[in-house]
Amino acid sequence: MSENLRFKDHHTEQRLFRNRMLVAIFGVVVLLGVLVARFYNLQVVNYEDYRTQSDQNRIQVRPVPPTRGLIYDRNGEMLADNRPSYTLSVVRERVKDLDATIELLGQLVSLEDRDVEKFNRRLQRRRPFEPVPLRYRLSEDEIARISVNEFHLPGVSVEAELVRYYPENKLFAHSVGYVGRIAERDLSAFTEEDVRRYRGTQSIGKVGLERSYEDLLLGEVGYENVETNARGRVLRVLERHDPKPGAELTLHLDTRLQQVATEALGDKRGAVVAIDVKTGGVLAFVSQPSFDPNLFVTGISFKDYSALRDSLDVPLFNRVVQGQYPPGSTLKPMMGLGGLAAGIITGDTEVPDPGFYKLPNDSRIYRDWKRWGHGKHVDLIQGLAQSCDVYFWDMAARWNIDGMHDIATRFGLGEKTGIDLPREYPGLFPSRAWKRGARGVPWFPGDSLNAVLGQGFVLSTPLQLAVMTATIANRGTHYRPQMVMAIDGVEQPPEVLHHIDARPEHWDLVFDGMEAVVYSTHGTGKKAGAGLDFKVAGKSGTAQVVGIAQGERYDSEALKERHRDHALFVAFAPVDDPQIAVSVLVENGESGGGVAAPVAREVFFDWMSRPLEDTASRHSWRAPMSISAPAQRHPYQQETAIRG
């Protein structure tokens, strides 16, 4: 290779290099231009799209459930509270292998097959990225175990949630009711608006006031915009619209009176209702046996539920508003007033009672409950005091069923009382039209004899009897019974449904008759006023048990027990200025005066032994009580004094 050749090569090589490099530079410029164009396309042309995408990525709207409204009794005792509970939740979208995750969780916390089953069902109807509850009520230990293992459990979280708690357990199960998890059935009834309102909320009122005041108790849902990272962890809250808590309910109920009534009923099945005569407010609402409503709040176990459902004593059955029993003789005071008002009888009407009664032109003999009768001259007062059947049969024979139906209806029988509780039953007071329609047969005079004694077709709930008694005590003012006294501190005024016009002396006669039930020599309800230093007026009753519902599984002893008559007693006190009306039902208690009346007495005793400021509600419309607190010897007195 000569020097010359090398020199020439050198130039050719350089030329070639330049040539190729220029092409390469062109390529570099073009490709850089492509990158610039790409940035322009992403960051300028499609900026809005990607901005939205990025915001959707990180910003999520989360509903903030409102705090459910609290429920208090008239004295501010908490009946329904909210307590924190810890729930194990899973966000499906964040979990890679769901089965493996659930298996691992099963090693950390106790998971039953049923939990997993329910979880899978909830998974079907979740919204994207919504945490789905797997286990409720985690223990401290379980929370600790999960937080230790959190790093290999993506999408799993423990969330604190406020759940309902009923501090009085069984005491108010039938009146306050309970909430439960929103079920398929609730969801299917939801409107669009409901779906919005229940975002983030897990429970809904199922029974009792929790159900009837659901709209108010729920509150208004809030929401917050939260910024999350790619793993779904909330980093900060960008914007928050606070939820509006549910309304606070103050009830007419009185916890102590409720306790007294419950204890007085003891282990017997039955119902006690006490009504504030001046307002229609329900002071005590007992349906025995009862159950623990806390079991239902986060989902009752199958075992617990079947135990409640299958119990012969039907604890889930609300006897106060759903139990329809023949009212028996407790109707007599009302019937007497009706007869007086309609002019069928007067205070001077006297009927001989030989122990039986025969309708004119009818050979059938109706026997009085007392074999030998109540004497030759039974008037209204003695008729009530001794519960003389013949006196009222005589009246019924001279009256007509439509007149009886009319007065019974105005006292609230045969239709719903309109109390602010769900699923109330109307009971039944028959009429001519009803019998023709329902049974297709005309009204017979004998039907009237049954109806006037609260038998035959007549059915009523313990609540209806309490309302009827309060209406008598009010001398005709029929208030709608009310559970709730105030909503968010705003008093709910009493509501008059009917006013029964009768002359004052008619009312006096009925009052005297009912007082005689308690105080006359042959009175059937003496136990209702025993040892009380105020006057009680009442009326006993017994209701025949026609049959039994499900009798397959119990022995003859129990069968016999359940064939006994139901015992009833209605009463009010004090007679000179009635404050409180009570209706007592003891299933298979046999004797209204013997078994039901003492329960009423305990209720009166407790209520009337309170100092004035304790019983009188703090609400202004209420008329001041005319009697001062008696019964210094009452054991509660001391306690009240200490509390005061």
Add this chain to the structure above:
Amino acid sequence: MASRDYMHRLPDAGSSLRRPESISRRWHIDLPLLFLLLVLAGVGLVVLYSASGDEIHYVKRQAVFMSLAFVGMVIAAQIPLEFYRRWSPWFYLAGCCLLVAVLFFGVGAKGAQRWLQIGGFRFQPSEALKLAVPIAVAAYLHKRSLPPSFITVIGTLTIIAIPAALIVRQPDLGTSILIAASGIFALYLSGLSWKMIGGAVVMALMAAWPMWIWGLREYQKQRILTLFNPDADRLGAGWNIFQSKAAIGSGGWDGKGYMQGTQSQLDFLPESHTDFIIAVLAEEWGMRGALILLALYLLIIARGIYISFMAQHVFGRLLAGSITLTFFVYVFVNIGMVTGLLPVVGVPLPLVSHGGTSVITLMAGFGILMAVSTERRRVLF
């Protein structure tokens, strides 16, 4: 024409004779290139600080590696080009032996063996080949008459193919392609005829279909398919691209502000401190920032090309040209991948992405570039 070129170089050469030797010349440092690289490294650390979130140790580690890399660059610049050229076959052979060793004794993760571990020290031999291959090719072509004959081309391609094949076996397709590219650039710049280039392109196109069926692994196919339809599997293979496009696009012209990028700061952007770091910059600094970064790269490439033009010999010319163009390929492949133009291949953004070995190799390359730029003075002295 040729003589005018020669004359053109004379005054410059003469001036270096006249002026007293400056520090940069004594140390064989190309000041404009050094300045640009320092600015880029600085920008890289600032972006990395934002991208690494709470993990400040990434930034510290990267700063240490960068310092080491600059030292390495200065050292590489001191070595005479003649040394590189003479020893190139041995570098090349040693590199290939290490690659073979990797296949047998290599360690790694996720089904790929890429590292050799000797004691507590772990390194990636393929990094060394990134320099060894272009040096070997440039040295090989330096001795041949140019434009290269067919035999020369076959010889060059053999030099390129052996390490490339060994690296594909690891498997590391991305690195293999980049190494092959560096060798092919040297071949191309040596004056490869357009006919041969055209023939190669046709053959490559014809080979594409069989390659797709037999040559590529499933995950590699998946990445290419994802490129064409990133929305198909947003939470799976398309996630990275979906998130990086959202990051870049939502940055807009102005950006969301330093440390304010929601995509990057909230962990939506995967690999935000390594391969996808440009998305952090584009999100937080907007298109303005992206253009400034591209301009920096363009200036560095321009300086590299200038150096290659000014080089004295074929070896220096081809080596400088190859290193510069390969550097551009890094930039283009990385940004093309992050912006969704190219399939996802593991190529870091030079001097910005976190990662020690790649920084050191890159800076050593720039050291060689500086050696080229100061070579003629040495020759003239």
